[in-house]
Amino acid sequence: MRPVENIEKLINRLRVEPRVEMSKRNLNDALAAHKRVIGSVSSRPTIWRIIMKSRISKIGAAATVIIVGILLSMIVLDKTGAPAFGMAEVMAAMAKAEWMHMTWEYDEPNTGFELIEPEIRESWTSVNPKRNITVYNNGKVNFTEYSKDEIKAQQYDVETNLLTTRYISTGRNYSYTTIIEMVLVGIAEMKKRGATVEYIDSVDNSQPVKIINIDNIDDNNVHFKTSTIADVRTRLPIRSTVISEKQGYTTTVNIIFDYPQTGPTDIYQAGAPPNAEVKVIGQKITPEFLEMIRPYRAARESLPQQRIVVEVANDNDNSSVVSVIYTNGIKERFEQLSYIRNDTSPETEDFKTIWNWANRTIRNESGNFRIQLNDGAVVHGAYRSYFNPWTREELSLSHYGTGFLVTGLINRGWPTIKTGAFVENDYAVKNNLLCIETLREPRFTGDSKLAEAAEKTLYYIDPEHDYMCVRIESFRHPVPPPYGNTAVNVLVFDPIDIPFEPYLVTEVVQFSLTDTGHWYPSCIITTNKQSWSDPGSGWEMREKTFDIRLYIDTNPEFPDSIFDPESLPR
Amino acid sequence: MIEDRLLLYKFKRGESDALRRIYEKYEVYLLTVATALLNDMDAAEDVLHDSFVAFAESAHKIRLEGNLRSFLATCVANRCRDLMRKRSRNPESLNKAASFTCDEKGPEPAAICNERLERIARAIALLPYEQREVVVLHLKAGLIFKQIAGLQKVGVNTVQSRYRYGIEKVRSILNGEVTR
Numbered sequence: 001m002r003p004v005e006n007i008e009k010l011i012n013r014l015r016v017e018p019r020v021e022m023s024k025r026n027l028n029d030a031l032a033a034h035k036r037v038i039g040s041v042s043s044r045p046t047i048w049r050i051i052m053k054s055r056i057s058k059i060g061a062a063a064t065v066i067i068v069g070i071l072l073s074m075i076v077l078d079k080t081g082a083p084a085f086g087m088a089e090v091m092a093a094m095a096k097a098e099w100m101h102m103t104w105e106y107d108e109p110n111t112g113f114e115l116i117e118p119e120i121r122e123s124w125t126s127v128n129p130k131r132n133i134t135v136y137n138n139g140k141v142n143f144t145e146y147s148k149d150e151i152k153a154q155q156y157d158v159e160t161n162l163l164t165t166r167y168i169s170t171g172r173n174y175s176y177t178t179i180i181e182m183v184l185v186g187i188a189e190m191k192k193r194g195a196t197v198e199y200i201d202s203v204d205n206s207q208p209v210k211i212i213n214i215d216n217i218d219d220n221n222v223h224f225k226t227s228t229i230a231d232v233r234t235r236l237p238i239r240s241t242v243i244s245e246k247q248g249y250t251t252t253v254n255i256i257f258d259y260p261q262t263g264p265t266d267i268y269q270a271g272a273p274p275n276a277e278v279k280v281i282g283q284k285i286t287p288e289f290l291e292m293i294r295p296y297r298a299a300r301e302s303l304p305q306q307r308i309v310v311e312v313a314n315d316n317d318n319s320s321v322v323s324v325i326y327t328n329g330i331k332e333r334f335e336q337l338s339y340i341r342n343d344t345s346p347e348t349e350d351f352k353t354i355w356n357w358a359n360r361t362i363r364n365e366s367g368n369f370r371i372q373l374n375d376g377a378v379v380h381g382a383y384r385s386y387f388n389p390w391t392r393e394e395l396s397l398s399h400y401g402t403g404f405l406v407t408g409l410i411n412r413g414w415p416t417i418k419t420g421a422f423v424e425n426d427y428a429v430k431n432n433l434l435c436i437e438t439l440r441e442p443r444f445t446g447d448s449k450l451a452e453a454a455e456k457t458l459y460y461i462d463p464e465h466d467y468m469c470v471r472i473e474s475f476r477h478p479v480p481p482p483y484g485n486t487a488v489n490v491l492v493f494d495p496i497d498i499p500f501e502p503y504l505v506t507e508v509v510q511f512s513l514t515d516t517g518h519w520y521p522s523c524i525i526t527t528n529k530q531s532w533s534d535p536g537s538g539w540e541m542r543e544k545t546f547d548i549r550l551y552i553d554t555n556p557e558f559p560d561s562i563f564d565p566e567s568l569p570r
Numbered sequence: 571m572i573e574d575r576l577l578l579y580k581f582k583r584g585e586s587d588a589l590r591r592i593y594e595k596y597e598v599y600l601l602t603v604a605t606a607l608l609n610d611m612d613a614a615e616d617v618l619h620d621s622f623v624a625f626a627e628s629a630h631k632i633r634l635e636g637n638l639r640s641f642l643a644t645c646v647a648n649r650c651r652d653l654m655r656k657r658s659r660n661p662e663s664l665n666k667a668a669s670f671t672c673d674e675k676g677p678e679p680a681a682i683c684n685e686r687l688e689r690i691a692r693a694i695a696l697l698p699y700e701q702r703e704v705v706v707l708h709l710k711a712g713l714i715f716k717q718i719a720g721l722q723k724v725g726v727n728t729v730q731s732r733y734r735y736g737i738e739k740v741r742s743i744l745n746g747e748v749t750r
Contacts, residue, residue: 007690007737007740007741007744008709008737010686010687010690011606011690011694011705011706011709011710011740012709012710013683013687014602014606014670014687014690014691014710015598015602015670015687016598016601016602016605016611016614016670017598018597018598018601018615019615022615022618022619023597025619026593026597026615026618026619026622026623027590027593027594027622029619029622029623030589030593030619030622030623030625030626031586031589031590031626033623033626033627034581034584034586034589034626034627034629035584035586036627037626037627037628037629037630038584038629277630277631424579424582424583428579429579429580429583
């Protein structure tokens, strides 16, 4: 009698050897079929290329600025100091108009802007729910809808017949976001830019109208001259002419406004074909994402628990930050000094040499010195600045959150990625990396002023080096400090409006192996194009580069009482 | 798993090396599954051929929910089932016996191992197709019962019953051979 297990094992051992001729034939035919299919759409870009090469964002932004400009004209003071239209009246009129529709007509071929901005055919804005819809002459469609806890941002690309949908979770309630709110943000922006406004009483089709001329230069250095005819009775714009000038190129567009009862409530109604290929980039945690991220998280967990990490960061301003982090897997001690560099770290790969140098530097240099000791429940802190003596502080770990232990090695090589989406990307494919995209909506203060712009981050993970995150790119519009004081840029309202170039790039340029056989980043270059400094004459944005080197001991003998709170200076 | 994802990325982007690697990686596995299902080498080779050509043609459409290995096995199983249906309508189609070999080095001589496998393959070939499909896809292709249930469009309990009956029947056939 054969046991079932034996039969199962035998079946599992079945194997058929392929014939060489068959293998060749199959593979050749499959390769030919593949080539045929790929060849038929050889110019088809990846999703990444579609997004990055698309200029929808820019024209969307420009359109928004124009619209805001037109609406703004209705409430900015005229020469006499009296409101052109009363704010309350405008708000009442706009409150009734839930949909605003705009038909765009270009007076002349858009030669100058052709390369950077496709022409818009028509667009809509709705208030409740908030939607922005733009249809382009080349068939492209943009559709963004804001709900209570989610933003749905869609782009249809006619060349590839690809419809990309992004879901961005949001904690912000957009139900109060009205056209007027957008106008108010626009006011701050245009005033800041020094827009000039001129009002002229006139007659159009035997009806009294107000002509409002606005002269404005936007963030992209495009000079807009907007002339709008508004109905005096309804306070709503009827039509507008916008002349855009940049680098000697001029585009003239006429916009006809109407206020329909309704408009397209999804991207298909706006013109995207039902047979479009759909690609969804969700930001919710999906089983597929968890499966893909598992080896990354496992690699993060498998790092040696006992370690000392010395981190030396030098910037292009002659400043340095030296950190020493002691960890035993439960407790952690973090020592860090920020100071003006007056000497350089020794050129060595020997851990003891660099550790001794770091300890000497930390204790001898005058600078901002802080020590934090996390004993698993309480974080004991001691701080000293250039001018102030040591001060102590004790806070519960919950004050810092669960991520407090992830300093040094982990946050340099395996940063926390809670959610996101795996995306196709030229850089990732070329370098055999996995790429995760995370999106973050803009953050606002309690009074709806902008604190941080919408941000996209790309994490590149290297399966060949213990799934280390070897490159991080962050994209956002600049927001000058002090944060939350200015409603800086209307562009941040639309999550699609994220710049094409990263402002922050962190790249591992050198790997090393620990004694335990784990890869770690031994040299990292960080370039931040949006580093703000206040030299006394106002905030100034400049580029800052950090060269960060990591030195690791995975078999440390911890100094006596290193984790004892009593050892902290007073 | 991650390697498969990378291969799939590259394959979808048109890199022929990725397709070549996928083929080489899964050729033996898929050919074995097809041969065990059809008990016919020539037909199994054709199924493998057609499956890979169709896979290559789907480069832009393919959306993988699970893993690549299971996906390919499912493609092969679907084609085998279509072929079996055609055969039932055209009974003149003849089977060409399959030739199995040991897939790992065991203590027993290769000839004995091969003979055992030949016998077990013959026993599998005698199973009703639904039972054969469950046994082969579960044991050789590595599909879980839930996946097979989706493939056969029946409940998981039915699949488990088919598996149990199938294994019992193979055992009876083999025991019958021994006693004969």
